[in-house]
Amino acid sequence: MTTPLILTLDSQGAPVKWVTWQDAVTYETKNAIAWRTGEMTFTFSGGVSRMTGEISKITTSSIIALKGDATRSRWNKALVGVSSKCCLAEIAISAPTVEKDLVPTI
Numbered sequence: 001m002t003t004p005l006i007l008t009l010d011s012q013g014a015p016v017k018w019v020t021w022q023d024a025v026t027y028e029t030k031n032a033i034a035w036r037t038g039e040m041t042f043t044f045s046g047g048v049s050r051m052t053g054e055i056s057k058i059t060t061s062s063i064i065a066l067k068g069d070a071t072r073s074r075w076n077k078a079l080v081g082v083s084s085k086c087c088l089a090e091i092a093i094s095a096p097t098v099e100k101d102l103v104p105t106i
Contacts, residue, residue: 003020007062010067028058028060032067034066036063038061042059042060043057044060
């Protein structure tokens with residue numbers, strides 16, 4: 001049996017990384033999820049409540065968007081030793097041009 005991996009997104013919908021179901025459950029319990037999507041859901045059972053006798057359960061989706069700036073640490077690690085001028089140049093080069101990429105032709 002394979003362990004399901006959950007895709008995490010930042011709050012704008014950009015992919016961040018794949019996480020284990022344990023990490024996804026942690027995000028659920030900390031109320032760190034902005035929104036959920038994906039066709040698959042995973043439900044995990046925990047212990048039995050002493051007060052109610054019910055089994056605790058938590059459900060997460062196959063794709064979850066994290067609240068806040070989930071990509072901050074990833075980008076900080078990637079930019080160590082890289083000048084901001086270099087990064088701005090790369091963004092400017094890859095930005096779409098209005099005439100060519102965004103205006104539909106009729």
